[in-house]
Amino acid sequence: MDNDYYVCTGCALLCDDIGVEIEGGKLTKVHTACRKGVAFIKGCRHPLDSTVKGERTDVDLAVKEAASILKNAENPLIFGHANSSSGAQKIAIGIARRTNGYIDDTSSFCHGPTVEAIIESKLKTCTLDDVRHKADVLIFWGSDPANSHPRHMSRYSYFPRGKERQRGWEEDRTAITIDVRKSDTAEICGKNGLYQIPVKGDTEFMEALTSALSGKVPKTSYDFDKKRLLELAGILKKAKFGVIFAGLGMIYSLEDFEPLYRFMDKLNSVSSFHLIPMAGHYNMRGFNENLFKETGYINRVKFNGAEVLHGPEYSVVEALRKKEVDAALVIGADPLSSLPRSIVRYLEEIPLITIDPCQTLTSTKADVTIPCALVGVESGGAAIRMDGVEVELKPMVETDRLSDEDVMKRIMEEL
Known part of the structure; x- marks a missing residue:
């Protein structure tokens, strides 16, 4: 086995702990990568x-x-x-x-509007390394990393034992899914971790949650348990380092970003929350x-x-x-x-x-x-991870x- 570690360019996580085996100048085995990464690295x-x-x-x-x-x-x-x-x-x-x-x-x-808002400092963000070491409350909003980014939860967000989260998911992290369906990620978060909303209901849910964070009784036009909404607001208020992983389910639902800006401003007036776009490529x-x-x-x-x-x-x-x-x-x-x-x-x-x-x-x-x-398999270069961190790439095989x-x-x- 090659003793070097490589970066997988199969998705925007850019996992940098990939091992490979090469025989006769050809890549024969891939270690550590997820199913998507292995398929990508093995080539066309x-x-x-x-x-x-x-x-x-x-x-x-x-x-x-x-x-x-x-x-x-x-x-x-x-x-x-x-x-x-x-x-x-x-x-x-x-x-x-x-x-x-x-x-x-x-x-x-x-994800253009999300990235643009982050670059222009309209949304507070952090790195995936910050998430691994510090995050105690995670919100997967309109995203399903269990399928889109298979190593996200194991390497960076829910399961790792970080420097400030040594007890991991069992005691140190709370994971929440806000989505229109019960996704595989929602299954991992547990039966009390899913807040299921109707299609195009993100803006209304966001505004109701903003009201709840302000101590007001939240209102929604659809039937949603107000007690659960207030409980969620309580969880968010207690977060020491919260992160929202924004997926396309959220982005496509919002007609404009003003409700998101108001929500994040309110969150950061009572707690500390960051947002990372779940970029795919x-x-x-x-x-x-x-x-x-x-x-x-x-x-x-x-x-x-x-x-x-x-x-x-x-x-x-x-x-x-x-x-x-x-x-x-x-x-x-x-x-x-x-x-x-x-x-x-x-x-x-x-x-x-x-x-x-x-x-x-x-x-x-x-x-x-x-x-x-x-790129990342036959040639090197550089890329920027979903969280804005630049990663150097080196080739695994010659071409x-x-x-x-x-x-x-x-x-x-x-x-």
């Missing part, structure tokens, strides 16, 4: 080939064709990035700027922070000379829906699988470039495909494929 069942217009070619020609497409486009779209190294993301931003392009990522339709947070440093925005950007335009009209969804882009480069994403067909079918009508280690539905429709190494950063660098050079 169908690796991507270098192609131009469906014909196999070498990487050099594919890179030249990709650069030609971007040069000839008036409004190219550079999209994806959440499964890309930070180095590749930074070059992608440079390519978008040079080509006066649109640039956006998957946070545009998931391993470096979505990295793209948000890299773009923010460059432009002051985390996503939905359009470059226009020296001007930086920003707004919902520059999102990947709107740009494709309105057919305002005339070429697209997709890296580290598969929009034909993840976005509505009515929107993404337009990608099949314009010149499309895909950069990925694996074949995807999007790559099958691309005019140019360029394979890259699997002759270019890293995603090198592919982007070569396209930039051709431009």
Whole structure:
């Protein structure tokens, strides 16, 4: 067994205690990783080939064709990035700027508002290491880490024995699930740990809980046990270090973040609470922070000379829906699988470039495909964990494929 430890890029936890066994230059066994991590680390069942217009070619020609497409486009779209190294993301931003392009990522339709609020210091946050060592009250709100991030509860949140939580989940931690269903995470939290709310009931529950924290009798239009709500408020008030793990169940339910801001402000006037977005892709947070440093925005950007335009009209969804882009480069994403067909079918009508280690539905429709190494397995780099901590990545095995950063660098050079 290799004596080094590696980072798993299977999700945004970026677990850094992964052991591997390598024979004949090939990875044969993976230790410590969860089921998702093992599947990811073992690599692609169908690796991507270098192609131009469906014909196999070498990487050099594919890179030249990709650069030609971007040069000839008036409004190219550079999209994806959440499964890309930070180095590749930074070059992608440079390519978008040079080509006066649109640039956006998957946070545009998931955790973007949460990450943006944290970066702008509108929401109090902490690190996963703080959670492991200090947290005594955990709220899984609209999230189900037992399935989405299988090592979350065992490595960071509920089960670990931290420096200030030596007695662990048995005595030192209280876990609560707020969700529309009884998830696997709710099962772990126990029968008294689930606060089940109706679909789209998050805002009302949040406001009722804010009232309860203020000592008022909470009111909800749906039938919810007020005594239980007051008991929950009592638990939150007693927390020494509380953490809310915000999932898409919460994010998609909120029409705006004002109720969340009011709730967190009230919580922190009577206790100490932090919020961490349950990002899925391993470096979505990295793209948000890299773009923010460059432009002051985390996503939905359009470059226009020296001007930086920003707004919902520059999102990947709107740009494709309105057919305002005339070429697209997709890296580290598969929009034909993840976005509505009515929107993404337009990608099949314009010149499309895909950069990925694996074949995807999007790559099958691309005019140019360029394979890259699997980050964290075949190439190194850096990524930013869901809690904002930067993590260095090193390769587990060698490959002759270019890293995603090198592919982007070569396209930039051709431009």
